[in-house]
Amino acid sequence: MSIGPMNHTAPHGGRTARIGLWGASGSGKTSYLASLFVAVNQTQGRWNIVGVDKESVDFLAEKTDTLTRRRRFPLKTEGIQHLSWTVMGTTEQTVRERWRKRTETVPLHIQLDMIDAPGGYFKGAEEDEKAGEDLDIDIDFNDAEDASAGGGNTPEDLIDQLTECDGIIYLFDPLRENEHGDEFQHFQWALQNIVHRAAQNGTLDGMHLPHHLAVCITKLDAPKVFHTASKRGCLTVDPDDPYLFPRVRDDKVEDLFRDLGRLSPTRSALMVHDAIKASFHPGRVRYFATSAVGFYLGRRATRFRVADFQNVIPDPDERQKYAIRGDIHPINVLEPLLWLGQQTRR
Amino acid sequence: MPRYERDPSPCPVCFAPGGTGGTCGDCGWCPLPEGTPTREQERRLESAQRMFDAVAAARISPVEGRDLPYIRSSRPSDTEWATARRYAQVDTDSAEGFRDRLHQVLAGMPDQGRLSIVEAGETGITVTVVGVDGFGLPRSRRRPTVPWRDLVPMLAAGPVDEPAGGPVDELRFRLAGGFGGVDRIRLWAELERNLTQRLPLPDGHQIMPVCTASGWPVPERALAMLGRGRTQDPPTRLAGGDVAAVVSETVAALPLRGHLELVVVRVDRRTGQVHPDGVRLFAAGDQVGTERSLTFRCVHPHPDGTVLAVATWRDDGPRVLSIGSVHLPEGEHRLRAVLAGAGRIKFLDPAGITPEHRPWSELMATLPDRLAPQVAELDVVCLVDLSGDGSAARRRLAAEFVKLAARRLPEPGRLRVAVIGYGRHDFRMEAEDAGVLQGKWLAPPAAALDTLDRLRQVWTDRIPSAPVEDALHQVAKRITTIPPERKVVMLTLGERPPHPPRDDPSGMLPCPHGHDWGSLLRRVQRHPGLLSVAVLDSAEHLTPAWRRIGGDALLRLDRTDAHKLAAVTRIVVPESGRLAFPLPASEG
Numbered sequence A: 001m002s003i004g005p006m007n008h009t010a011p012h013g014g015r016t017a018r019i020g021l022w023g024a025s026g027s028g029k030t031s032y033l034a035s036l037f038v039a040v041n042q043t044q045g046r047w048n049i050v051g052v053d054k055e056s057v058d059f060l061a062e063k064t065d066t067l068t069r070r071r072r073f074p075l076k077t078e079g080i081q082h083l084s085w086t087v088m089g090t091t092e093q094t095v096r097e098r099w100r101k102r103t104e105t106v107p108l109h110i111q112l113d114m115i116d117a118p119g120g121y122f123k124g125a126e127e128d129e130k131a132g133e134d135l136d137i138d139i140d141f142n143d144a145e146d147a148s149a150g151g152g153n154t155p156e157d158l159i160d161q162l163t164e165c166d167g168i169i170y171l172f173d174p175l176r177e178n179e180h181g182d183e184f185q186h187f188q189w190a191l192q193n194i195v196h197r198a199a200q201n202g203t204l205d206g207m208h209l210p211h212h213l214a215v216c217i218t219k220l221d222a223p224k225v226f227h228t229a230s231k232r233g234c235l236t237v238d239p240d241d242p243y244l245f246p247r248v249r250d251d252k253v254e255d256l257f258r259d260l261g262r263l264s265p266t267r268s269a270l271m272v273h274d275a276i277k278a279s280f281h282p283g284r285v286r287y288f289a290t291s292a293v294g295f296y297l298g299r300r301a302t303r304f305r306v307a308d309f310q311n312v313i314p315d316p317d318e319r320q321k322y323a324i325r326g327d328i329h330p331i332n333v334l335e336p337l338l339w340l341g342q343q344t345r346r
Numbered sequence B: 001m002p003r004y005e006r007d008p009s010p011c012p013v014c015f016a017p018g019g020t021g022g023t024c025g026d027c028g029w030c031p032l033p034e035g036t037p038t039r040e041q042e043r044r045l046e047s048a049q050r051m052f053d054a055v056a057a058a059r060i061s062p063v064e065g066r067d068l069p070y071i072r073s074s075r076p077s078d079t080e081w082a083t084a085r086r087y088a089q090v091d092t093d094s095a096e097g098f099r100d101r102l103h104q105v106l107a108g109m110p111d112q113g114r115l116s117i118v119e120a121g122e123t124g125i126t127v128t129v130v131g132v133d134g135f136g137l138p139r140s141r142r143r144p145t146v147p148w149r150d151l152v153p154m155l156a157a158g159p160v161d162e163p164a165g166g167p168v169d170e171l172r173f174r175l176a177g178g179f180g181g182v183d184r185i186r187l188w189a190e191l192e193r194n195l196t197q198r199l200p201l202p203d204g205h206q207i208m209p210v211c212t213a214s215g216w217p218v219p220e221r222a223l224a225m226l227g228r229g230r231t232q233d234p235p236t237r238l239a240g241g242d243v244a245a246v247v248s249e250t251v252a253a254l255p256l257r258g259h260l261e262l263v264v265v266r267v268d269r270r271t272g273q274v275h276p277d278g279v280r281l282f283a284a285g286d287q288v289g290t291e292r293s294l295t296f297r298c299v300h301p302h303p304d305g306t307v308l309a310v311a312t313w314r315d316d317g318p319r320v321l322s323i324g325s326v327h328l329p330e331g332e333h334r335l336r337a338v339l340a341g342a343g344r345i346k347f348l349d350p351a352g353i354t355p356e357h358r359p360w361s362e363l364m365a366t367l368p369d370r371l372a373p374q375v376a377e378l379d380v381v382c383l384v385d386l387s388g389d390g391s392a393a394r395r396r397l398a399a400e401f402v403k404l405a406a407r408r409l410p411e412p413g414r415l416r417v418a419v420i421g422y423g424r425h426d427f428r429m430e431a432e433d434a435g436v437l438q439g440k441w442l443a444p445p446a447a448a449l450d451t452l453d454r455l456r457q458v459w460t461d462r463i464p465s466a467p468v469e470d471a472l473h474q475v476a477k478r479i480t481t482i483p484p485e486r487k488v489v490m491l492t493l494g495e496r497p498p499h500p501p502r503d504d505p506s507g508m509l510p511c512p513h514g515h516d517w518g519s520l521l522r523r524v525q526r527h528p529g530l531l532s533v534a535v536l537d538s539a540e541h542l543t544p545a546w547r548r549i550g551g552d553a554l555l556r557l558d559r560t561d562a563h564k565l566a567a568v569t570r571i572v573v574p575e576s577g578r579l580a581f582p583l584p585a586s587e588g
């Protein structure tokens, strides 16, 4: 994707993009962040990432190790976690001189303050529910002892923090939706609360929230998602990609979102799509098809093989869990962040 | 009508009707000339009557007859009795002569012909019908005797002056010619009427009259009436003798009119289809007492024994004459039988034949459509899933099956067994090339059992497929080295289906080695006569792949034992494939 021109003012003097992660439990929020380091490295030196504090440095190191060496997924997130990174790179910028236009390479730094919370918080539940459990859970708003440095640590606090973000990455897990069909419930509680809070704060932009929203379909590597994208003719290949991994065409991602939504028994993702349209400024929403782990590449394979692409397998040692088969090849992990970073610095 | 008006003057001696006072045409009584003194007249009449009655009495018995109370006037004198006995004498035919005549008539009788032997005797008339049935076999049926009492009731109910002798003796006396006081016209009319009523002889029957009460006027008259218009032959006169016995002996001794065959099954060499047929045991013209033998084969003998059935064949199928069954081992046996007569056969060999009582249709229903070919050489290829709860039971069943096959084919080299245990694909990239197979290609059964025993159980994962395709790959690679004439049974004992060769809509992880179970199976199945059998733990993973791998039989582990496997693989012929009938010796 293209990153538009940015002025190259002092990297630390500019405004920081505060970005929140939003998504049901198990939708892949933590995995998404965990794959960020590999995603950055994939750019062959065009981008780099550094942690701003120890917690953020440790997170990257630890989670990258989990995904790449241990080939496991991160554990469920407990409590709200704040992470702060700087993504550094360069961008092409057109400089207008008196006689001619010319392009020059300029440094680009994006400050990311990330919020990762347990998925259950997004529907107001402090304890993440187990699959299939009833959704009416009493919320004890007095119980805030887990509060961390970035503020409180309850669903209410999460709403406050998301409201104050510049950008939101909303992760939509088609597998979970396919199985539970409860995406809208997750989405709805948080959205209404955020709108309510924004209204209170007076930050509503007319009828819309002020946020930029990156809607990320996760787990593109899973067969159900991949087969759907393939059947709908959404796939394309970037010829510059040495492994020729398939990608979802930019103009087809939103359609794919709806197509995947239609697969679920409740079609609740269609309501999510409508709610996004209602609550966010159309120019501030973008859809991405992502995968934290990407497609499998055989040991001797030199490029993607559609015959054998699954990179996630049942964990041989632990029931209920999944393991990663080979190297990870994150898809569209960095891109939503760069887009948000760029958009929110304007 | 009063008797005297119709018949004014019957003969006073024999009561024959109608003389006009002259000499009696029947008994020769000549009335004495006018003027003969009455005493003298009475004496002469009594003497003539005594003499007439004495002849009838002598016909009944040459000794006791003399004392019968029905003889009019008095007991005959010695001379009179001697004369009466002489008169009573009749020339009779010999029993042998009768037998020969009967034999001649029966032998010359056309198919479907009927002969009625009409036997008139002291008690009544008996008809024995001898026929040749639709199968060309003679058979005789003796009808119940019609007693004289029913044919000539007036003789039986006649006046009984002296009850000492009893009515039966009197009836006999009258039948034998004691006609004193009997209205002959009425007698013959009654006899004629009753004969047509009680002894109707169907058209088309030949008649052979036989008189065993020779010379007795009533039986002789009855035979003459019955034979009228039907036969020119005079009755055969027999002095007593058991006509029934002679008839059945003669019928039994008739030579065969058609061939008799042993029921066998023939097997179509090409299709293996089984159909019943016969091999000749006795030929037409064979005489009673002829002994013949033939060799037959028992193949897959039925547990209820081999049925030895002798039949004549007609358009509508076999007509079984003699049937017995006997327990015989596989192989050739000799049948020896003797023609006992009337289509009856006595088996002499093999020993131990017992009568067979099951209906023919039931016996025929035991025949399988096809005969399972004899297994000469067998290779068993066992593919065993080594993971999951069922793995021990799978190996146990495989071992039992191998042991059973080894008992069937004990000679070295006839049975070989390959054991290929398959575990789990390890999909982790670093394990991409890891082997998943254990075991050994074709080896003698003992070595294979040892291999089975040494297979190591493999961990279980949650991947709903198993590397059946890797095992098939090994089989496909090596099966071409098996000579085509060896029977091959591929026995797959597993649970989860093979991995697909490449990603497909099922989302199942494809085989990391890219093996395509479908095309590998086709390659394996190119071996002629290969049987592919699958035994699954449960029906939970019953996919199209399993249906194809278990193309010849798909069984459930908990419901399968070695015997069942042996039956479905036709190593041991299943009950339904066993033969209740022998095969002809010549067929291969």
Ligand SMILES: Nc1nc2c(ncn2[C@@H]2O[C@H](COP(=O)(O)OP(=O)(O)OP(=O)(O)O)[C@@H](O)[C@H]2O)c(=O)[nH]1
Pocket (backbone or CB within 6 Å): A023, A024, A025, A026, A027, A028, A029, A030, A031, A032, A073, A074, A075, A076, A077, A078, A117, A118, A119, A120, A128, A218, A219, A220, A221, A222, A290, A291, A292, A293, A294, A312, A322
């Ligand atoms: N196929 C596939 N599965 C993924 C991917 N990312 C995550 N998953 C699966 O989703 C599960 C949950 O991922 P997490 O990253 O823990 O999800 P989360 O949204 O952080 O969950 P909570 O912390 O419980 O809210 C993982 O254990 C994986 O099984 C992906 O890129 N591809």
Ligand SMILES: [Mg+2]
Pocket (backbone or CB within 6 Å): A029, A030, A031, A075, A076, A077, A116, A117, A118, A119
């Ligand atoms: Mg998490």
